[in-house]
Amino acid sequence: MPAIAYPAFPEDVPTVPLLVIDYALIKAGDKQEIDRLWKAATELGFWYLKNHGAEDLTDPMFEMGHETMDLPLDEKMKFEQGDGGMSFGYKSTGANAIDESGQKDAVEFINVAKDDVQAWPNHVHRTYPSTVNARMESTIQPFVEKSLEVNSTLLAIFNERLGLPEGALAAQHVRAKQSGSETRVIKSPPQPEIFPDKATLGAHTDFGSLSFLHNRLGGLQVLPPGSDGWKYVKPVPGHAICNLGDAMSIFSGGVLRSNLHRVVAPPKAQKAFTRWSLVFFTRPNDDAVLQPLADQSAMVKDAVDKATPGKYDTKVTSKEWFARRIKNQRVNNRTVSSSGVIAIRAGLSFPALATIGRLGLRPPLPSYGQGPSMSALAQQQQIHNFVPPQAQKQVTLFVGSISGGITDAFLNQLLTACGPVKSFKRLITPANKPQGFGFAEFEDPDSALRAMSLLNNVELPALEDGCVNKKLLIKADEKTKMFLDAYQAQRMKTDADEEATKRSKSRVVELVEEINRTSQEASTNGLLDKEKYVIPPHLHDLQEADLPETQRGLVISEIAQFRERAAKREREKMRDVKQALPAAPSGPKVREWGKPQQGQGVPQPTALGKDAQGYSKPVGFVKAETREEIHGERQLPGKTTKTDEELEAERKEARRRDEESSFRDRERRYEPRERARIQALERSIARDRATKEAEDRDKIEMRQRLDVWDDDESDEPFYTERARWRAARTRRLAAEEAADAESRAFEEREAENLRRESEAFLARQMDEMQALAEEQRKAGMLLDDGAPVKLHVSLAAAVEAAPAKTKAKENAPTLFGNEEEDEEVSRKKKVPLVKLDFSATNNEEKAKERLERIRASVPEDKETLFKSKVRWDGVTDNMIDRKFEPLVKRLMVKYLGELEDDDLVMFVLEHLKDHKSPQKLIEGLEPVLEEEAAELAINVWRQVIFESMAYGEGLHTERMLIA
Numbered sequence: 001m002p003a004i005a006y007p008a009f010p011e012d013v014p015t016v017p018l019l020v021i022d023y024a025l026i027k028a029g030d031k032q033e034i035d036r037l038w039k040a041a042t043e044l045g046f047w048y049l050k051n052h053g054a055e056d057l058t059d060p061m062f063e064m065g066h067e068t069m070d071l072p073l074d075e076k077m078k079f080e081q082g083d084g085g086m087s088f089g090y091k092s093t094g095a096n097a098i099d100e101s102g103q104k105d106a107v108e109f110i111n112v113a114k115d116d117v118q119a120w121p122n123h124v125h126r127t128y129p130s131t132v133n134a135r136m137e138s139t140i141q142p143f144v145e146k147s148l149e150v151n152s153t154l155l156a157i158f159n160e161r162l163g164l165p166e167g168a169l170a171a172q173h174v175r176a177k178q179s180g181s182e183t184r185v186i187k188s189p190p191q192p193e194i195f196p197d198k199a200t201l202g203a204h205t206d207f208g209s210l211s212f213l214h215n216r217l218g219g220l221q222v223l224p225p226g227s228d229g230w231k232y233v234k235p236v237p238g239h240a241i242c243n244l245g246d247a248m249s250i251f252s253g254g255v256l257r258s259n260l261h262r263v264v265a266p267p268k269a270q271k272a273f274t275r276w277s278l279v280f281f282t283r284p285n286d287d288a289v290l291q292p293l294a295d296q297s298a299m300v301k302d303a304v305d306k307a308t309p310g311k312y313d314t315k316v317t318s319k320e321w322f323a324r325r326i327k328n329q330r331v332n333n334r335t336v337s338s339s340g341v342i343a344i345r346a347g348l349s350f351p352a353l354a355t356i357g358r359l360g361l362r363p364p365l366p367s368y369g370q371g372p373s374m375s376a377l378a379q380q381q382q383i384h385n386f387v388p389p390q391a392q393k394q395v396t397l398f399v400g401s402i403s404g405g406i407t408d409a410f411l412n413q414l415l416t417a418c419g420p421v422k423s424f425k426r427l428i429t430p431a432n433k434p435q436g437f438g439f440a441e442f443e444d445p446d447s448a449l450r451a452m453s454l455l456n457n458v459e460l461p462a463l464e465d466g467c468v469n470k471k472l473l474i475k476a477d478e479k480t481k482m483f484l485d486a487y488q489a490q491r492m493k494t495d496a497d498e499e500a501t502k503r504s505k506s507r508v509v510e511l512v513e514e515i516n517r518t519s520q521e522a523s524t525n526g527l528l529d530k531e532k533y534v535i536p537p538h539l540h541d542l543q544e545a546d547l548p549e550t551q552r553g554l555v556i557s558e559i560a561q562f563r564e565r566a567a568k569r570e571r572e573k574m575r576d577v578k579q580a581l582p583a584a585p586s587g588p589k590v591r592e593w594g595k596p597q598q599g600q601g602v603p604q605p606t607a608l609g610k611d612a613q614g615y616s617k618p619v620g621f622v623k624a625e626t627r628e629e630i631h632g633e634r635q636l637p638g639k640t641t642k643t644d645e646e647l648e649a650e651r652k653e654a655r656r657r658d659e660e661s662s663f664r665d666r667e668r669r670y671e672p673r674e675r676a677r678i679q680a681l682e683r684s685i686a687r688d689r690a691t692k693e694a695e696d697r698d699k700i701e702m703r704q705r706l707d708v709w710d711d712d713e714s715d716e717p718f719y720t721e722r723a724r725w726r727a728a729r730t731r732r733l734a735a736e737e738a739a740d741a742e743s744r745a746f747e748e749r750e751a752e753n754l755r756r757e758s759e760a761f762l763a764r765q766m767d768e769m770q771a772l773a774e775e776q777r778k779a780g781m782l783l784d785d786g787a788p789v790k791l792h793v794s795l796a797a798a799v800e801a802a803p804a805k806t807k808a809k810e811n812a813p814t815l816f817g818n819e820e821e822d823e824e825v826s827r828k829k830k831v832p833l834v835k836l837d838f839s840a841t842n843n844e845e846k847a848k849e850r851l852e853r854i855r856a857s858v859p860e861d862k863e864t865l866f867k868s869k870v871r872w873d874g875v876t877d878n879m880i881d882r883k884f885e886p887l888v889k890r891l892m893v894k895y896l897g898e899l900e901d902d903d904l905v906m907f908v909l910e911h912l913k914d915h916k917s918p919q920k921l922i923e924g925l926e927p928v929l930e931e932e933a934a935e936l937a938i939n940v941w942r943q944v945i946f947e948s949m950a951y952g953e954g955l956h957t958e959r960m961l962i963a
């Protein structure tokens, strides 16, 4: 196999400097070199080893690895190590967990037992794939021999430096005795870019005594004591990487260090390549008891005396301990299956460790990867500024992906099964239903950790019509996760913990079974219809995507044409009106918002449309007396202007009516929109049903065809009876064509229906809009080009302040269906009505400039921002879906990382669609985002205000974002 030319290991990534130990010097007894080895072994537990003599033996081992991994998966799976605690054999990708939440690893490897290599062609533990067998003598035996030699040489050095009697460590590692010693070739394929830091092999300490590792590409990382993060170990050609495992740390009472490490994707340019690594693990004899050799060494005794009593005393044999750790890293041994049945991790209690447990220290017990180790604890304890995470801290977890209809009461039970829960909070949707997610605050980290490992991915049945079963998602945010990791690394698991976990598991199983039964009974009794289509709450607008794909183009073009026709009609109408009117004598050409118009002495608070008889008053509700009153007032030309209080009261009243009317308007538009959406959905359901029926028909037809097919002679009528084959083929083609024609006709019928329906719907809506527009226009609320006018703006410049009110009232009757237009109305219409300044809009550059100016003027400080006026008519549901959704999504990812579902995003969008305050948004998000809730709300609100301001100026923001 030709050697691959890998890109060089990058210079600009954080690496840990390892001491380079010359094996030749060690063997020759070089005192200085032995000192350096000792330093490396006691400080970091990792070092490079050169001149080890295995240089030429590694390539053939990698080749064996390639050959093995190239076998078909089902062949490799015949040799899978399984979930029973055996390490030897093939480990498939994803079979091990890399962390407590059960994330799967991304490596596959082949482990060959030292015992099987030595016994070849006989077997001690198991058989291996043909590719392993083929190279047993030529490749594997020489490598294993050399590795054993190197490691036993190093062990002898440690034996001496620990002051142990000669052969003490060797006695724990007897070649002829059975042990967990093995060689391993690991394959890590290139990883997706989106998970640059995801471990392919989880953080762990090696379980055994000594590991002899050969790397070509980077990816191995070490967490050095006292450091602030993971550091790469740079692969150096010809240099092995050696490290100590937990067994040596235990034998030496913690004098020797077994350091935490993991594997991630190779750095930078190397990441495009498949990473291969090769290890030989020397592990103690199966029957060796894992405890400090204190009675044989003063140094070890001294270390043990100084340490917490019993800290390293596992009192289990190497075989037992090893099996437990292997078992514990298997994904299958730690997950709750979707049926709610938890695979029991047999033999995972640790009675002998009770003593250490009581002391509140962490045992060398499994958790993830190959399991954390005592030395990892020791290492942490030696870090000066290491602050042990508090056991009493409350921990809040995100509980998402909750199936519809699952109650808070049930969730509380489920969560409490994992430990004391201080609170479980779920937000309520605008439809007054609980959201699909919530937040559970646990009294202590252990309960939270149990919930993460026991409840994540548990499938709960949907208890509501039209809902699907979902798998729970239990997640900690970044900060909490860091805390929990640190807590766990420090935490000592005791028998009591194991018991608690067991109890929790069985309670969870019980609850899940119970709820499944309830759901089952409900559907059997017809109380639950999961097939029923329920309109999802987020469908607030008829979206393109809501329309059936086959008819989407048609409907959209219909809508466009309809709009075009309507606009044309509208333009023609307005032209007629204008032509009928004499030119405005002195009306301002361009109006400026918010400023009194030319010729106006004072603002006219009772301008048309804001008057008691303004546009907002429904036609039918106008009482005769009111008219009388108006006419009466008209006959009193000398009436003086109102007092300030009266004006203010009127202003207030007008504002209230504005709001009421805008609400009614919204309500009015909402209904047909909802109707249309429901119709679209119903059509889509009907179409799906029809398709399904057509498919079923086809199936039946096909079966019938096959039934009549005379194939007694041969499966291949093509060869035996060409005439019959042709006839059959013709029949089939004809049937297919007929089916096609039928489905085309069906589609056409559907399209025609849809076209008619959309036409009718749009006509209805247009009528409504026209009626409204008419009202508004009469009230002076609408421009001749159909653009809305700001309500607070006073009208007709020529109309004088004082009589204006009276005149407005005079006009009032005409607003309500009185056909004859009096002079005042004519005058009002003569004024070129209210004209938006479109000259800038036409000029793209200017519009952009204005938008930029608006953008720069959107307040940044919370207080001013939240007080700014929102123009919800400019922030439509459609815009919220189109523009705010990606924005909110991005923000969520920024604060919480990738989320499995969009519940939180939906929550924000619905909040906007409900026109709720930013303060409420912060309150809603605080349980998840804590102080970042305000930051997110400000970001979102700045966009809302930006849109509002732009809308107020008649500008389209298009895709422009505030930030």
Ligand SMILES: O=C(O)CCC(=O)C(=O)O
Pocket: 184, 186, 201, 206, 213, 215, 219, 220, 261, 262, 263, 277, 278, 279
């Ligand atoms: O692949 C590597 O570099 C390290 C592998 C490792 O740590 C292990 O298999 O225990």
Ligand SMILES: [Fe+2]
Pocket: 204, 205, 206, 261
């Ligand atoms: Fe390792």
